Structure formats: C-alpha cells, structure tokens
Amino acid sequence: DTAVSQTPKYLVTQMGNDKSIKCEQNLGHDTMYWYKQDSKKFLKIMFSYNNKELIINETVPNRFSPKSPDKAHLNLHINSLELGDSAVYFCASSTPSGRAGTDTQYFGPGTRLTVL
Amino acid sequence: AQSVTQLDSQVPVFEEAPVELRCNYSSSVSVYLFWYVQYPNQGLQLLLKYLSGSTLVKGINGFEAEFNKSQTSFHLRKPSVHISDTAEYFCAVSELTSGTYKYIFGTGTRLKVLA
Numbered sequence: 124d125t126a127v128s129q130t131p132k133y134l135v136t137q138m139g140n141d142k143s144i145k146c147e148q149n150l151g152h153d154t155m156y157w158y159k160q161d162s163k164k165f166l167k168i169m170f171s172y173n174n175k176e177l178i179i180n181e182t183v184p185n186r187f188s189p190k191s192p193d194k195a196h197l198n199l200h201i202n203s204l205e206l207g208d209s210a211v212y213f214c215a216s217s218t219p220s221g222r223a224g225t226d227t228q229y230f231g232p233g234t235r236l237t238v239l
Numbered sequence: 240a241q242s243v244t245q246l247d248s249q250v251p252v253f254e255e256a257p258v259e260l261r262c263n264y265s266s267s268v269s270v271y272l273f274w275y276v277q278y279p280n281q282g283l284q285l286l287l288k289y290l291s292g293s294t295l296v297k298g299i300n301g302f303e304a305e306f307n308k309s310q311t312s313f314h315l316r317k318p319s320v321h322i323s324d325t326a327e328y329f330c331a332v333s334e335l336t337s338g339t340y341k342y343i344f345g346t347g348t349r350l351k352v353l354a
Contacts, residue, residue: 127282164327164346164347164349165344165346165347166283166344166347167344168341171339171341179339213282213283215283222290223340224271224333224335224340225288225290225333226340227273227285227288228283228342229284230275230282230283230284231282232280232281232282233280233281233282
C-alpha cells in the first residue's frame with residue numbers, strides 16, 4: 124500500500140537515449156510534482172501538476188516532458204539524455220490543506236538515473 | 240526570491256547527545272517553513288512545519304524547531320539523538336511565485352549519529 128511509487132528505481136542508460144520515469148500516488152491527492160536532486164543533494168522543483176494541469180514549469184530544458192494521464196499519475200519523459208541529467212528524480216504529491224502554501228508533500232522513493 | 244541556507248553540511252554527534260541543525264531563510268512578508276528528513280535511499284518525509292502561531296513547533300520522532308522572525312531562523316533540535324536519526328535533513332520555505340506556491344529547499348545537513 125505504498126503511497127507514492129516510482130518506477131524504475133534505478134535507470135542506467137547511454138547518452139542520447141530517450142527514457143521515461145513513472146509515478147503513481149494512491150493518496151487521492153490533486154497535485155503532483157517532479158524534483159531533481161543532484162549529486163550534492165540539492166533538491167529543486169522541475170514541474171507541478173494540479174488535476175492534470177501544468178501549474179509549475181521551472182527553467183527545465185524542453186527535452187523533459189511531463190505527462191499526467193490522470194490525477195493519480197505523473198510521468199516524466201526525457202529525450203536525448205545528457206551526462207548532466209544524471210541525478211535522483213523524486214515524485215511527490217500533495218492535497219490542499221486549507222491554506223495555500225502550507226501543504227505537506229509526500230515523496231516517492233526516487234529514481235536514480237545514470238547517464239553514461 | 241526566497242533562499243534557504245543550511246550552513247552545516249555535516250553534523251556528527253554521539254548517541255543520546257543533543258543536536259541542533261541550523262536553518263536560515265531570506266525574509267518575506269509571510270513565511271511557511273518546513274523540515275524534511277531523508278533516510279538513506281528513501282524519499283523525503285515531513286518532520287514538522289511552521290505556519291503561524293506558537294514559534295515552537297513539535298514534530299515526529301522527538302524533533303522540534305523554533306521559528307525566530309528577528310533572526311530569520313528555523314533551527315531544528317532534538318534533546319537526545321538515536322542511531323536511527325542518521326539521515327539527511329532539509330529545511331524548506333514555501334514561496335509564492337506567479338500565483339503558485341513552491342518549495343525552496345536548503346542544501347541539506349547530513350546528521351551522523353555515532354555509537
């Protein structure tokens with residue numbers, strides 16, 4: 124009964140390939156996120172969706188394309204992978220807690236992407 | 240834009256000793272502050288958050304944090320740590336940008352509890 128799950132857990136691939144990471148949450152939350160955590164543990168938001176609608180799109184290369192088929196799923200597709208894309212990618216979800224900006228986010232276990 | 244500073248990248252401490260992990264944020268009109276913990280090979284989970292009201296916030300696993308507006312700090316404390324507290328700790332602030340809130344995280348502090 125995992126709350127936020129991601130697949131795969133590890134992903135090793137060659138430069139130039141295209142890959143996808145999948146995320147699912149069974150918490151009934153409206154909002155989902157993708158974060159990138161680099162080798163120095165710095166965590167930065169990439170995208171956020173609310174009820175399948177994109178609401179946050181940070182300055183991320185357009186090789187990264189999120190897709191939300193329904194509000195329980197948020198997938199991340201990456202084209203033409205580069206060495207600098209190597210990182211841990213975290214999916215998270217949240218639901219409005221009554222006051223904007225105060226939501227608790229629930230994180231998945233992460234996907235460690237290694238680009239060779 | 241908001242920023243969050245965690246000055247200590249690593250904090251070693253002996254088991255059963257007290258610990259304080261420091262967090263400072265850039266000032267803003269209203270601030271929502273969070274501490275998250277990341278155990279090895281896991282995602283982040285919320286320890287506690289400050290929204291308003293009492294400046295001393297109690298969280299899970301015996302942790303607490305104190306919001307200090309004048310010093311723009313939100314330091315995390317635990318009076319007696321356990322080996323199982325070894326983890327990465329992240330301070331975050333919720334920032335309003337273009338009508339939407341998003342988290343801004345600090346760079347994390349690795350707490351290493353020694354036997």
